[in-house]
Amino acid sequence: MSQIISSAQFAAEVEGADVPVLVDFFATWCGPCKMLAPTLDQVAAEVAGRAKVVKVDIDASPDLAQRFGVMSVPTLAVFKGGKLVNQAVGVQPKPAIMGLLGM
16 A cells, blocks of 8 residues: 655655655545546556555645646656656556556
């Protein structure tokens, strides 16, 4: 299962990570976010050790949603070396998610 992180954890978990990080910006009330969750869990298991997958609840961390221009959920954002390098909005199939990660 993907780890839910807060604004306070973002710098260490995402920007300070030594592997690519896929961030799922989601909301608990979002139906498409719930549909995407099992796929993200599969991706997290498959890329373990080479990349990581974390989730950011936009209602609990609105500052992060604003900082990265998240206008709708789910939004998937890939960070490498602490920088945003790729982004997709909406439910994505597993091959597209792996492509976002460059894997």
